[in-house]
Amino acid sequence: MAKRQRRGSQRVTMGEVARLADVSPSTVSLYLRRPDEVSAHRAEQIQSAIDRLGYLPNVMAGGLASSRSRVIGVLVPTVTNSFFSETLETLERHLRDAGYQLLIGNTEFDEAREEELVRSILSWNPAGLVLTGFGHSRKTHALLSQSATPVVEMWDYGQPGLDMVVGFSHHACGRLIAEHLLAQGRRRTAFVSTHFQRDVRAQNRYHGFRDTVEAAGGTVVLQQLSGRSHAEETGRLTGELLEAHPEIEAIACSNDMVALGVLFECQRQGLAIPARVAVAGFGNLDFTASTVPPLTTIEPPRHEIGRRTARLLLDSLTRRIDGDARRLDLGVRLVVRESA
Amino acid sequence: MAKRQRRGSQRVTMGEVARLADVSPSTVSLYLRRPDEVSAHRAEQIQSAIDRLGYLPNVMAGGLASSRSRVIGVLVPTVTNSFFSETLETLERHLRDAGYQLLIGNTEFDEAREEELVRSILSWNPAGLVLTGFGHSRKTHALLSQSATPVVEMWDYGQPGLDMVVGFSHHACGRLIAEHLLAQGRRRTAFVSTHFQRDVRAQNRYHGFRDTVEAAGGTVVLQQLSGRSHAEETGRLTGELLEAHPEIEAIACSNDMVALGVLFECQRQGLAIPARVAVAGFGNLDFTASTVPPLTTIEPPRHEIGRRTARLLLDSLTRRIDGDARRLDLGVRLVVRESA
DNA sequence: CACGTAAATCGTAGCGCTACGATTTCGGTC
DNA sequence: GACCGAAATCGTAGCGCTACGATTTACGTG
Known part of the structure; x- marks a missing residue:
């Protein structure tokens, strides 16, 4: 020792x-x-x-003398979520290759906690800061704007933002799924989702979905889980959903884990997918290609977000980035498989 | 702006x-x-x-003046792995509550990279360091022992370790699964695993499994994926496995994601689980309770590792910890469901 | 080979804070 | 009200490094 x-x-x-x-x-x-x-x-x-x-x-000593540091703070709701952790990994690799260290914090979907984390990270005189999404407390806004630290908000798109933005529109994701289902003539739909309080982005996807389905004369039943996607609860809620609304012919899920729960519940109930009911997810997680049947889903640019966030941040450190180049919509891709 | x-x-x-x-x-x-x-x-x-x-x-400035910092470095193979990310989250919460910041690095299963990360973190004069497992380069050992920084190696148990250890025996996990299957009279088995190079701990579980099965006169066919658990490859390899070894009556998997792939492949082939072949996983991931059939698996103490690592590290900062208290075997629990 | 210019090297003055010994303040006593 | 010990406050000297202007060195030129 x-x-x-x-x-x-x-x-x-x-x-x-x-x-x-x-x-x-x-x-x-x-x-x-x-x-x-x-x-x-x-x-x-x-x-x-x-x-x-x-x-x-x-x-x-170096940081004190030069009054800058090779530190970049990154705040995500939770590293436990594979979307964020994959982005994080890519981000980490790129920033580290450029000589930066990451200070990571979990906001746990809580603006007060985020504020505390921002405060604690600003104490480091970070070269930059990466936040997830647009929801921040007033105080956080104040802290950031008086600190002059470059900030990237990632994983979302469509609002002004604090400084720089790298993400995609979740509303558009919902629309994409809806259009796909509508094109198959499915109008009686449900949206099974993690709780919106834990995930505003899921809520945005829901809004995109609902708006599109309703504009086409269809219906949407919303089923919200109480917390994070828990497979058991997903199964139960799906059962209740299908019993109360036997007319439903398509279920959009807020993410692939929820979709997996729905899939298994349908298996248990002997409901044919997609003949009886179509199921679609979000995330294109690894397993989705080989479920039975393979899952139709949306591929979000998780790694691209990390890459582009790193690049944008690094660029902003060396030269002025203006206007359009400060906001990147990376878009998404519908992955059509057999489940819908 | x-x-x-x-x-x-x-x-x-x-x-x-x-x-x-x-x-x-x-x-x-x-x-x-x-x-x-x-x-x-x-x-x-x-x-x-x-x-x-x-x-x-x-x-x-504070850190320079006091020549200590409220920073703790944590190195995991990848935050992308839900085992590590859950431990990380718990660790983060506990250490942050005690006023510490986490500096996180992904070693990407590479000792050379780990060494670089250790070097870069030591530049911060960290109050402590948390590493994953026992595999480190010679240089890393040297760096750490000359730096006098308290170190916890987590997620493993059974080797001397650098300083402090918080984890459990993966060999014992393999044994546990094997004993469960043997008790059902299943002796012709297979072990489907992520590649050992990406996960020494999976290899240890395999060894525990194989040793136990063979000691009881059974056989084990090892099937290694080329990289991380990729569902598609898992399906293909499982298909090949069952074709080449139709006598197999139990498949142990290196983790639940692999088991999920095996499950779906069996569904596709119309093989009854567990009647025709039993399937067991490792990790007790969220979805395992509601697969069809529900998956028998092992519950590792992911959060407990985080909690105890934080506590041990913090304790070691304030008082001398000796001998036995420096090494914690947290054990695991077999979760028996229907798949095996 | 003295001179000029550019390249290489050096010295000094902090960066903002903490540690710690020195000094002041505060009650309570006789 | 002079005196005491303890509590509260303060002053100073760095922590190890970087920035930047000052100085030295190198090297080609007339």
Whole structure:
């Protein structure tokens, strides 16, 4: 086991490296920040001193001195949701490759918590901030606008936003599904969803769906789960739904996990999919291609959001981005399989 | 939009708060660090100055001065995996409540990448570090042992470890499943798994399974997916497996996602579960209770790992933890449903 | 080979805060 | 009201680094 040294044991300092390399600390600092501005000879000396001493720069000291940090804060509702975690992973890779560290926080769908997290992240003097969606408290708005930190709101599109926006329209997703079902002549529909309080984006998809179906003279029964998509509850609610509304011929789900629950419930009840009732999801999760029957769903650009968010943020750090380029609608794709 | 101020616009400083509150900066600092050591009167003055100015402490300055930071680094293979992300969420909540920020990194199952991440996190002088599992490069070992940072290795148990350990035995998981299947008289088995290179823990579960089955005179056919659990490939490989080994009467899967793929493939082939072939998973993911038939699986202590890791780490920061208390085996629970 | 210019290197002054010893304030006592 | 100990407050000296102007070095030129 590591033997405990004195508290806060800051290892080797830049000065020690400088002494060993027989240069001034400034030169070491310069070498680390802009290696091509020191001569090849010194570079070699310095690097070997660094290696020999196992020097690690002290980020806090550097950050304090330069009053900026290679930190980017990212707030998602929950890393537990595979949509966000996949975006997060891509985002992390791209930002880290550019030399940034991610400070991640789970807002847990709570604006007050988000505000606290924003506060705590701003304490780091972050180079940028990534938030999920448009829902923020007044105070959060105030904090952000007085801090001058570049901000990207991701995973949504269609509102003005604080600064930069990378996402897609959830309303359009709902419309897309609705149009697909209507084209099959299905007008009696239901929308089974996680609770809107836990997911405003699901609510937007619902609105897009409902507006489109109703505009075509169809009906929509909304069934909301009490919390996050819990398979058991999904099954039960679907059962109740179909009993109360036997006329329903299509079920749109707020996401693929809900759709999976619906699928299994239909199996249990012996309802043929899509003959008796069509089922559609959202997310194009890995398993959807091989359910029985394969699930019709929507592919959101989860990785593309991460990639473009990283790029936009990094770009905004080096040059002025204006107008249109600050807002990206990445769109979605309907994946038609057999279930609808 | 926020108007850009001068670069690195550090907002209000502690000195400004002090001036407005008519006390010295030291008193403000003291108030922030140990509020009960300043008089009620001053406390009130200071707090109101803080509120009025919207003061946010500068973490970098504080960290530099005290040469410690309220940062804890966490490295997981990928946040995309729901096991890790759930642990992460719990860990985050607990550590944040204790005033710590998480610096998260995805190792992507790559020791070299992990080493880089460890290096980058050590630059922050973290109060602690959480790693996943026991597999680390030599250099990582060296870095950690010379840094004196408390380290918890989580999600595994049964090896000495670097410092502290919170997890459970994957070998035991495999054994548990095997014993359950053997008790039903099933001796011709298969193990369908994500690729071991992406998941040593799956390999350990396999070893536990195989050892137990073989010790009872049974057989195990191993089928490894090429990468992460991809449902389509799972279906295909399961098909091939059952064709090549029609005698197989039980399939253990490295996780529930794989099991889901197997389930659907059996449905497609019209094989009755569990009559013709039993299927068991690992993870007790949300959907497993309502598949058709419901899936027998193992419940790993995903949240408990987060909770206990947080507690152990925090405890180790305030007092000496010794011997036994540094290594926690949280165990697992077999969840018997209908599929096996 | 003195000179000029550009490239390389260096010295200094903080960045905003904390640690800690020094100083002041506050009640209570005699 | 002078005196005391404890509590509250303050002043100072950095933490390790970066920014930037000052200085030195290198190198080609007349």
